[in-house]
Amino acid sequence: MKENIQDFLKFLEVDKKYAENTVAAYQNDLNQFYEGIGAGHDGQGPQAWNEVSKAEIIAYIDQLKNSGYTSSTVARKVAAIKSFFHFLLAEGVLTDDPTFTLDSPKVKKRLPKAISPAEIERILRAPLDEIGPKSQRDLALLEMLYASGMRVTELVSLNVSDLTFDEGSATGSVRVRGKRASKDRTIPLSGSVVNTLQAYINGARATLIHNPKEDALFLNNRGQRLTRQGLWLIIKRYVEIVGISGQVTPHTLRHSFAAHKLSQGKSLQDIQKLLGHANISTTQVYAQLNKESGDQ
Known part of the structure; x- marks a missing residue:
């Protein structure tokens, strides 16, 4: 079996x-x-x-x-x-499927959790109180995570070659790779994020890297690609430092990105593209989230 x-x-x-x-x-x-x-x-x-x-x-x-x-x-x-x-x-192992008429359990829909722009700002500023390559890396990945709304796996999978910095301006973009090339998407980056990324690449990343052929954007202490768990622990640490109550995960920053963009007037269609949602119904929960936040 x-x-x-x-x-x-x-x-x-x-x-x-x-x-x-x-x-x-x-x-x-x-x-x-x-x-x-x-x-x-x-x-x-x-x-x-x-x-x-x-x-x-x-x-x-x-x-x-x-x-x-x-x-x-x-x-x-x-x-x-x-x-x-x-x-x-x-595969012919069975001649009858006992789950064929089995109903799937109903899932209670829960609205995603977002935190306020002020709380986001406290988290993003936390690495500035520390000195060293790790704090510079942490500042870059936190800004990137919130500015792009990427999934955790997408962020840790980023390579330096996925970044494009516009010549003659302080803007840029990041290519987020999907399971297939047709699922790739490009997210624009503002000047402040670009400046932070460039400072990290030329500074802390150059210090952390061991293998010059390593293309991973965010590196751990061993000079290897940062893992999902590593990213989770970094965010957990800064959330504890700034004293935000409740559970704040990397996905909370993604939810916050979407909710805040919607509050700023971005359309659901634009947010859908940025988040990489296949179906806009997935994106529509943020409209409900903003409505409930406004009612409170």
């Missing part, structure tokens, strides 16, 4: 070209499902996937709900299970 999970993960990685983090999430969800139904245990639970019934899957879903998982997390785990069984059916 474990071998089938590995086959599915390989299918996602090689055939579907899913990102490493996405494949890892599927792996975690399916391994949890495998253990949750007691699969493979001698004399306990199913010994093959064709022995797993719809009733057992429903019981497992109820177990997740009762364990305190959010509706969105349960829905993601169920989606992983359904995709896995669809794969088993297509």
Whole structure:
């Protein structure tokens, strides 16, 4: 049974070209499902996937709900299970798919959290109180994150070659690479962000880099590409330093970027392009967020 999970993960990685983090999430969800139904245990639970019934899957879903998982997390785990069984059916491992008529859990829609422009300013200014290459790097990545509204993965995936600085002016742009070239998008950068980036590239980055062939824009202490976790820890540290209450994550800056742009008069269509949303309905939540903020 474990071998089938590995086959599915390989299918996602090689055939579907899913990102490493996405494949890892599927792996975690399916391994949890495998253990949750007691699969493979001698004399306990199913010994093959064709022995797993719809009733057992429903019981497992109820177990997740009762364990305190959010509706969105349960829905993601169920989606992983359904995709896995669809794969088993297509591969001929199963002759019947027990998840075919299984309803996906309803997800309670929660509005994204944004923080005020004043709080953003406090976070962006925090690295200025420190001296050294790391604080210069942190200033550049914080300004870039808020000025572009990029996703965390997109930011840490940036290369120096993705930046374009306009000759004769203080403006520029950054190319955000999608899974396919057709999904790439270009985000304009203001003069202040360009100046901060140029100072970082010519200063702190030149100090941090070990391998002259390294093209990653944001580097860690070892001169390697900064990771998602590394970025999260940097933001967490500055949020604690400035004393902002509540959870503020890298994605909070993305939400704040969108909400503030909308307040400044940017159209939903413009914000959709900047954020890289495939569907404008995803962008429309920021209009609701701004409305609720204004009502308070």
